[in-house]
Amino acid sequence: MASALxxxxxxxxxxxxxxxxxxxxxxxxxxxxxxxxxxxVSGYVSNLVPNGTTVIRVQSTSLQCTNYVDISVTGIxxxxxxxxxxxxxxxxxxxxxxxxxxxxxxxxxxSVKIGSGSFSTFFSVSTTIAPGATYNFFQSxxxxxxxxxxxxxRVQVFSSSGITSSxxxxxxxxxxxxxxxxxxxxxxxxxxxxxxxxxxxxxEYY
Numbered sequence: 001m002a003s004a005l006x007x008x009x010x011x012x013x014x015x016x017x018x019x020x021x022x023x024x025x026x027x028x029x030x031x032x033x034x035x036x037x038x039x040x041v042s043g044y045v046s047n048l049v050p051n052g053t054t055v056i057r058v059q060s061t062s063l064q065c066t067n068y069v070d071i072s073v074t075g076i077x078x079x080x081x082x083x084x085x086x087x088x089x090x091x092x093x094x095x096x097x098x099x100x101x102x103x104x105x106x107x108x109x110x111s112v113k114i115g116s117g118s119f120s121t122f123f124s125v126s127t128t129i130a131p132g133a134t135y136n137f138f139q140s141x142x143x144x145x146x147x148x149x150x151x152x153x154r155v156q157v158f159s160s161s162g163i164t165s166s167x168x169x170x171x172x173x174x175x176x177x178x179x180x181x182x183x184x185x186x187x188x189x190x191x192x193x194x195x196x197x198x199x200x201x202x203x204e205y206y
Contacts, residue, residue, distance in 0.1 A: 002051055004073060006058065007043040012091035014064030016040075021057035024050040034061075067092040067136045092136035093143070094201040096155070098129040100167060104205065105129070106160035109187070112142055113152040122201075129205075139201070148198040153177070155203060156187035163188045168206055174199035 006020070016037030019030035031048045040058065049056065059068035098104055105128035111119040122141035129135050148171075155169055163182055168190060171177040175196025182190040192203070 001047060002049045002053070003045060003047045004049045004053075004056065005043055005045050006040060006056065006071070008037075008040045008058070011037045011041055011060075012065060012067065014062055014091075015060040015067065017061055019059050019061055020046060020049075021059065022050045022053040023055040023057075024053050027057050030059075065092060068134075092138050094123065094139050095134050095136045095203070096129065097134040097202070097204045098131055099204055099206045100162075101131050102162045103128055103130050104157070104160070104162040106157040106163075106188075108135075109156040109158065110139070110201070110203075111154040111156070113154070115150055119152075119154055142201060148174075148194045148201070149196055150194065152191050152193050153201065153203065154189065154191045155180075155205075156189045157182075158187045160186070160188040169203050170206070171198045171201070171203055173202040 018035045018037070018040060020032040020035060021027040021030050025031070031050060032046050035044055035046075054073060056071045056073055057068050058071065060066055094110075096108065096110075107124065107126040109121055109124040111121045113119045120141070123137055123139040125135070125137065127135060153169075153171065157163055165182055168179050168181040169192050170179055171192055171194060175194070175198060177192040177194045177198065180190040180192035182188045
Protein backbone atom coordinates (compact mmCIF):
# COMPACT_ATOMS: atom_id res chain seq x y z
CA MET A 1 0.00 0.00 0.00
CA ALA A 2 1.00 3.61 -0.60
CA SER A 3 0.27 6.96 1.06
CA ALA A 4 -1.44 10.00 -0.42
CA LEU A 5 -2.43 13.40 0.94
CA UNK A 6 -5.92 14.30 -0.35
CA UNK A 7 -7.29 17.81 0.14
CA UNK A 8 -10.67 19.24 -0.88
CA UNK A 9 -10.47 23.04 -1.13
CA UNK A 10 -14.25 23.17 -0.64
CA UNK A 11 -16.99 20.57 -0.30
CA UNK A 12 -20.54 21.27 -1.44
CA UNK A 13 -23.48 21.56 0.94
CA UNK A 14 -24.87 18.17 1.90
CA UNK A 15 -21.69 16.25 0.99
CA UNK A 16 -19.89 13.77 3.21
CA UNK A 17 -18.83 11.53 4.69
CA UNK A 18 -16.72 10.20 1.80
CA UNK A 19 -15.51 6.84 0.50
CA UNK A 20 -12.17 6.57 -1.35
CA UNK A 21 -11.78 4.36 -4.42
CA UNK A 22 -8.89 3.41 -6.72
CA UNK A 23 -8.94 2.80 -10.46
CA UNK A 24 -6.87 -0.33 -9.71
CA UNK A 25 -10.04 -2.01 -8.43
CA UNK A 26 -12.29 -0.45 -11.07
CA UNK A 27 -13.93 1.65 -8.32
CA UNK A 28 -15.82 -1.50 -7.30
CA UNK A 29 -15.19 -1.19 -3.57
CA UNK A 30 -13.59 1.56 -1.46
CA UNK A 31 -10.11 1.15 -0.04
CA UNK A 32 -11.18 3.49 2.77
CA UNK A 33 -14.67 4.42 3.98
CA UNK A 34 -16.37 7.05 6.12
CA UNK A 35 -13.77 9.80 5.82
CA UNK A 36 -15.40 12.94 7.24
CA UNK A 37 -15.60 16.20 5.31
CA UNK A 38 -13.55 18.24 7.79
CA UNK A 39 -10.60 15.84 7.48
CA UNK A 40 -10.58 16.09 3.68
CA VAL A 41 -10.91 19.87 3.72
CA SER A 42 -7.98 20.21 6.12
CA GLY A 43 -5.93 17.57 4.27
CA TYR A 44 -6.35 13.83 4.81
CA VAL A 45 -3.51 11.32 4.58
CA SER A 46 -4.54 7.84 3.47
CA ASN A 47 -2.02 5.05 3.97
CA LEU A 48 -4.19 2.45 2.23
CA VAL A 49 -3.92 3.58 -1.41
CA PRO A 50 -3.29 0.51 -3.62
CA ASN A 51 0.09 0.49 -5.37
CA GLY A 52 -0.12 1.54 -9.01
CA THR A 53 -3.15 3.80 -8.49
CA THR A 54 -3.44 6.54 -11.14
CA VAL A 55 -6.91 7.85 -10.22
CA ILE A 56 -8.44 8.26 -6.74
CA ARG A 57 -12.23 8.69 -6.62
CA VAL A 58 -13.57 10.70 -3.67
CA GLN A 59 -17.31 9.98 -3.41
CA SER A 60 -19.84 11.43 -0.98
CA THR A 61 -22.11 8.87 0.69
CA SER A 62 -24.63 11.44 1.93
CA LEU A 63 -28.29 10.89 1.05
CA GLN A 64 -28.41 14.55 -0.02
CA CYS A 65 -25.45 14.26 -2.38
CA THR A 66 -23.69 11.25 -3.90
CA ASN A 67 -21.37 13.35 -6.07
CA TYR A 68 -17.79 12.27 -6.62
CA VAL A 69 -14.57 13.66 -8.07
CA ASP A 70 -11.87 11.65 -9.84
CA ILE A 71 -8.36 12.82 -8.98
CA SER A 72 -5.49 11.95 -11.33
CA VAL A 73 -2.28 11.16 -9.43
CA THR A 74 1.21 10.03 -10.37
CA GLY A 75 4.02 8.19 -8.69
CA ILE A 76 2.04 5.71 -6.56
CA UNK A 77 4.12 2.60 -7.14
CA UNK A 78 5.59 1.67 -3.76
CA UNK A 79 4.73 2.04 -0.10
CA UNK A 80 7.17 4.96 0.18
CA UNK A 81 5.43 7.21 -2.37
CA UNK A 82 3.52 10.31 -1.24
CA UNK A 83 1.22 12.28 -3.57
CA UNK A 84 -0.45 15.59 -2.79
CA UNK A 85 -3.44 16.92 -4.70
CA UNK A 86 -6.15 19.54 -4.23
CA UNK A 87 -9.63 19.54 -5.74
CA UNK A 88 -13.17 20.76 -5.14
CA UNK A 89 -16.34 18.69 -4.82
CA UNK A 90 -18.96 20.76 -6.63
CA UNK A 91 -22.64 20.72 -5.63
CA UNK A 92 -24.97 18.62 -7.78
CA UNK A 93 -28.72 18.16 -8.12
CA UNK A 94 -29.04 16.19 -11.36
CA UNK A 95 -27.32 13.26 -13.03
CA UNK A 96 -27.09 10.94 -16.04
CA UNK A 97 -25.97 7.37 -15.31
CA UNK A 98 -24.59 5.15 -18.06
CA UNK A 99 -26.00 1.67 -17.37
CA UNK A 100 -24.81 0.30 -20.72
CA UNK A 101 -21.64 -1.65 -21.39
CA UNK A 102 -20.31 0.99 -23.80
CA UNK A 103 -18.82 4.45 -23.38
CA UNK A 104 -21.05 7.22 -24.68
CA UNK A 105 -19.85 10.65 -25.74
CA UNK A 106 -20.86 13.85 -27.49
CA UNK A 107 -22.53 17.11 -26.57
CA UNK A 108 -25.39 16.24 -24.20
CA UNK A 109 -28.31 18.69 -24.12
CA UNK A 110 -30.96 18.22 -21.42
CA SER A 111 -34.40 19.81 -21.99
CA VAL A 112 -37.83 19.71 -20.39
CA LYS A 113 -41.33 20.35 -21.73
CA ILE A 114 -43.65 21.41 -18.92
CA GLY A 115 -47.12 20.06 -19.69
CA SER A 116 -48.05 20.93 -23.26
CA GLY A 117 -45.52 23.76 -23.55
CA SER A 118 -42.33 23.82 -25.59
CA PHE A 119 -38.94 22.33 -24.75
CA SER A 120 -36.49 24.48 -22.79
CA THR A 121 -32.85 23.56 -22.26
CA PHE A 122 -31.77 23.35 -18.62
CA PHE A 123 -28.21 22.00 -19.05
CA SER A 124 -25.67 21.03 -21.73
CA VAL A 125 -22.15 19.62 -21.67
CA SER A 126 -19.62 17.93 -23.96
CA THR A 127 -18.25 14.84 -22.24
CA THR A 128 -17.60 11.10 -22.30
CA ILE A 129 -19.34 8.82 -19.80
CA ALA A 130 -17.73 5.43 -19.22
CA PRO A 131 -19.78 2.22 -18.73
CA GLY A 132 -21.27 2.22 -15.22
CA ALA A 133 -20.24 5.84 -14.57
CA THR A 134 -22.52 8.71 -13.54
CA TYR A 135 -22.17 12.29 -14.79
CA ASN A 136 -23.37 14.60 -12.01
CA PHE A 137 -24.26 18.21 -12.73
CA PHE A 138 -25.93 21.23 -11.18
CA GLN A 139 -28.73 23.13 -12.89
CA SER A 140 -30.93 25.92 -11.48
CA UNK A 141 -33.67 26.03 -14.15
CA UNK A 142 -35.61 23.10 -12.71
CA UNK A 143 -35.12 23.04 -8.92
CA UNK A 144 -36.14 20.10 -6.76
CA UNK A 145 -39.15 22.03 -5.43
CA UNK A 146 -40.81 21.81 -8.86
CA UNK A 147 -43.21 18.96 -9.63
CA UNK A 148 -41.95 16.73 -12.45
CA UNK A 149 -45.35 15.05 -12.84
CA UNK A 150 -46.83 15.40 -16.33
CA UNK A 151 -43.65 16.72 -17.92
CA UNK A 152 -41.47 15.36 -20.71
CA UNK A 153 -37.68 15.22 -20.37
CA ARG A 154 -35.48 15.09 -23.46
CA VAL A 155 -31.84 14.13 -23.94
CA GLN A 156 -30.16 15.09 -27.20
CA VAL A 157 -26.59 14.07 -28.00
CA PHE A 158 -24.87 15.95 -30.83
CA SER A 159 -21.91 14.24 -32.55
CA SER A 160 -22.81 11.19 -30.49
CA SER A 161 -20.70 8.08 -30.15
CA GLY A 162 -21.81 4.75 -28.67
CA ILE A 163 -25.56 5.51 -28.91
CA THR A 164 -27.93 3.50 -31.15
CA SER A 165 -31.70 3.16 -31.58
CA SER A 166 -31.67 0.21 -29.15
CA UNK A 167 -30.55 2.50 -26.30
CA UNK A 168 -33.03 4.35 -24.12
CA UNK A 169 -33.48 6.60 -21.07
CA UNK A 170 -35.70 6.43 -17.98
CA UNK A 171 -36.05 8.32 -14.69
CA UNK A 172 -36.21 6.52 -11.34
CA UNK A 173 -35.97 9.07 -8.51
CA UNK A 174 -39.34 8.64 -6.83
CA UNK A 175 -41.52 7.11 -9.55
CA UNK A 176 -40.55 5.34 -12.77
CA UNK A 177 -41.02 7.21 -16.06
CA UNK A 178 -41.72 5.63 -19.44
CA UNK A 179 -38.99 4.18 -21.67
CA UNK A 180 -37.67 6.66 -24.24
CA UNK A 181 -35.70 5.07 -27.09
CA UNK A 182 -33.12 7.10 -29.02
CA UNK A 183 -33.72 8.08 -32.63
CA UNK A 184 -31.68 10.05 -35.15
CA UNK A 185 -27.93 10.45 -35.32
CA UNK A 186 -27.08 14.15 -34.98
CA UNK A 187 -28.54 14.70 -32.55
CA UNK A 188 -29.45 11.31 -31.16
CA UNK A 189 -32.68 12.13 -29.31
CA UNK A 190 -34.70 10.36 -26.60
CA UNK A 191 -37.67 11.55 -24.54
CA UNK A 192 -39.20 10.17 -21.34
CA UNK A 193 -42.55 11.20 -19.83
CA UNK A 194 -42.89 11.54 -16.07
CA UNK A 195 -46.34 10.39 -14.91
CA UNK A 196 -45.31 10.78 -11.24
CA UNK A 197 -43.07 13.10 -9.25
CA UNK A 198 -39.39 12.17 -9.72
CA UNK A 199 -38.13 14.35 -6.80
CA UNK A 200 -34.94 15.02 -8.80
CA UNK A 201 -33.74 14.95 -12.40
CA UNK A 202 -31.87 11.65 -12.32
CA UNK A 203 -31.85 10.17 -15.81
CA GLU A 204 -30.52 6.67 -16.47
CA TYR A 205 -29.24 5.47 -19.85
CA TYR A 206 -29.44 1.85 -21.05
